[in-house]
Amino acid sequence: MNEQTLTFYYYGDGLDEDERRAVELALASDPQLAQQYQRLAAELDALLVSASAPAQAPSHLRAQWHDVVDRAAQQEAALNRPAVAPKSRFHAASFFWGGALTASLVLGITIGVYMTAEQGPGVATDPLLTDADPVTAAGSGAFSRGLLLHFEDSRRQLAALSATENGERSELMLELVAQNRLFERAAEQSDAQDLARVLRAFEPVLLRLIEEDLPATEMAALRSQLGFELNIMLTKLTVELSDKADTIET
Amino acid sequence: MNKTMYKTMNRTLYLLLICLLGAIAAVSGAQDELGTLKIAALEALITAPPSRALPIVQRVLKSDDREDIKARALFVLSQIDLPEAHATLVAMAQNSTGALQIEAIRMIGVSGAPVAMASLAEIYTAGSEDVRGAVLKAYLIADDSQAVYRIAAAATDPQALERALHMLGAMGAVEEVRALGARVEMSETLAQAYAMTGDIESLRKMAFDAAKPEAQVFAIRGLGLTSAPAANAALLSIYREQQSDVVRHAALEGLMISGYDQGVLALYRETQDIAAKRELLQLLVMMDSDAVWDEIDRALDERP
Numbered sequence: 001m002n003e004q005t006l007t008f009y010y011y012g013d014g015l016d017e018d019e020r021r022a023v024e025l026a027l028a029s030d031p032q033l034a035q036q037y038q039r040l041a042a043e044l045d046a047l048l049v050s051a052s053a054p055a056q057a058p059s060h061l062r063a064q065w066h067d068v069v070d071r072a073a074q075q076e077a078a079l080n081r082p083a084v085a086p087k088s089r090f091h092a093a094s095f096f097w098g099g100a101l102t103a104s105l106v107l108g109i110t111i112g113v114y115m116t117a118e119q120g121p122g123v124a125t126d127p128l129l130t131d132a133d134p135v136t137a138a139g140s141g142a143f144s145r146g147l148l149l150h151f152e153d154s155r156r157q158l159a160a161l162s163a164t165e166n167g168e169r170s171e172l173m174l175e176l177v178a179q180n181r182l183f184e185r186a187a188e189q190s191d192a193q194d195l196a197r198v199l200r201a202f203e204p205v206l207l208r209l210i211e212e213d214l215p216a217t218e219m220a221a222l223r224s225q226l227g228f229e230l231n232i233m234l235t236k237l238t239v240e241l242s243d244k245a246d247t248i249e250t
Numbered sequence: 251m252n253k254t255m256y257k258t259m260n261r262t263l264y265l266l267l268i269c270l271l272g273a274i275a276a277v278s279g280a281q282d283e284l285g286t287l288k289i290a291a292l293e294a295l296i297t298a299p300p301s302r303a304l305p306i307v308q309r310v311l312k313s314d315d316r317e318d319i320k321a322r323a324l325f326v327l328s329q330i331d332l333p334e335a336h337a338t339l340v341a342m343a344q345n346s347t348g349a350l351q352i353e354a355i356r357m358i359g360v361s362g363a364p365v366a367m368a369s370l371a372e373i374y375t376a377g378s379e380d381v382r383g384a385v386l387k388a389y390l391i392a393d394d395s396q397a398v399y400r401i402a403a404a405a406t407d408p409q410a411l412e413r414a415l416h417m418l419g420a421m422g423a424v425e426e427v428r429a430l431g432a433r434v435e436m437s438e439t440l441a442q443a444y445a446m447t448g449d450i451e452s453l454r455k456m457a458f459d460a461a462k463p464e465a466q467v468f469a470i471r472g473l474g475l476t477s478a479p480a481a482n483a484a485l486l487s488i489y490r491e492q493q494s495d496v497v498r499h500a501a502l503e504g505l506m507i508s509g510y511d512q513g514v515l516a517l518y519r520e521t522q523d524i525a526a527k528r529e530l531l532q533l534l535v536m537m538d539s540d541a542v543w544d545e546i547d548r549a550l551d552e553r554p
Contacts, residue, residue, distance in 0.1 A: 194362065196393070197360050197361075197362050200393070225322065225325075229325050230324065235293065239297050
């Protein structure tokens with residue numbers, strides 16, 4: 001039984017019921033495998049602890065920026081109700097972001113990610129940068145396995161993209177962008193520059209896929225190219241992990 | 251299946267796929283139905299030894315295959331860490347046109363190979379707007395903020411400078427943006443770049459410089475964009491200390507952008523000016539602040 005199957009088993013994903021039962025039986029009957037699984041689960045637990053908090057940050061930031069959009073809408077509504085709203089010195093049109101809220105949303109997310117200092121309680125810090133020991137994480141292979149799952153998740157979500165509505169598509173893509181950035185930062189901290197570059201290269205494509213007026217043909221082409229690149233990285237990482245496991249065993 | 255058998259099988263599979271790709275690439279006038287198979291074969295190349303994969307990828311790039319197939323070959327090429335692979339990427343970036351050239355430039359960024367990265371400066375100088383944009387993105391991918399700084403510092407066209415500044419902002423290149431800030435008069439773009447890098451110190455300096463009122467407004471909004479506590483504190487100071495209505499108004503915009511309703515509430519409580527109180531109360535309502543309802547109750551209960 002290979003490590004990838006055990007990883008899927010750990011995450012409760014990617015295995016059907018029969019396969020899960022087979023893993024359970026194998027774990028019950030093979031003490032060495034059970035020990036291997038325990039080690040793996042401990043590493044993945046550690047990864048989850050370090051990844052769970054930053055995963056909240058992008059959604060918070062998203063909420064915050066959606067909030068800005070809502071407030072702008074409310075303000076416009078208020079200004080359009082002259083009987084209720086007395087003359088105000090505020091003018092919606094004077095907001096420099098008034099006509100470009102979508103751009104602000106993207107800019108805001110960028111700020112949220114690149115802000116490394118002076119972060120307040122409103123913006124969660126990134127434990128991948130502060131608490132976790134990235135070198136250890138990378139060395140243990142947990143980082144690579146986490147990244148492997150990120151690539152698989154991205155591929156799955158990309159495949160489902162054409163069936164989603166515009167709003168839902170933006171949500172999905174923003175989620176992917178946020179996850180992608182977490183792994184990008186982790187890769188940088190782990191000195192895995194080659195992976196960091198690939199992850200950075202994915203981002204403009206993911207952001208392009210958010211655009212609502214993106215022509216269908218272009219969306220299909222982008223999805224297809226990105227899907228290919230994800231497949232390549234999945235294969236490469238799987239081989240590297242497998243080679244690493246071989247080295248450890250021999 | 252034991253490990254040796256598994257590895258032997260894998261190697262056999264690689265060889266089969268490599269032969270298959272070679273055979274397919276050799277067929278002139280590539281047929282559409284072979285496209286999917288070619289892409290699958292290219293995908294398999296990533297597990298082949300680089301020295302074997304390289305000539306096959308090069309052959310695909312030289313063929314008259316579809317552009318999307320060549321784009322995929324470029325990605326495989328970016329993952330081959332051999333000088334010949336880097337040279338091929340450079341040649342593709344210099345000699346291709348349209349989408350394929352843009353993709354080749356992107357792949358130079360992905361490869362991060364110093365020799366290939368060095369070729370980007372010349373490609374930028376000679377390139378169209380699209381090509382220049384692609385080069386900046388390649389620098390972003392490779393995290394080479396110094397190269398973007400060099401482009402910005404040498405730019406004579408304001409649009410080129412603006413684009414480079416935005417890119418530096420996205421890269422979080424605090425020092426480079428500051429260095430440019432001392433040299434250029436582009437307050438809106440600068441303020442945005444400072445905000446993107448989270449450089450509150452520079453924004454604060456700009457926001458308090460009454461000699462440049464327009465720049466002040468942009469910087470104040472930039473402070474709001476960062477939503478950081480230090481920025482919120484600066485926005486409150488600006489509202490309290492500045493005399494200009496435009497600047498104080500911008501400070502309220504900044505507080506609204508930041509969503510800092512507690513700050514607006516503090517200003518509401520401390521001001522004695524009825525017009526200002528009314529404006530701040532309206533702002534709190536717009537911000538959907540929970541605390542505003544108590545203040546409204548209190549205002550309604552007050553007796554002359």
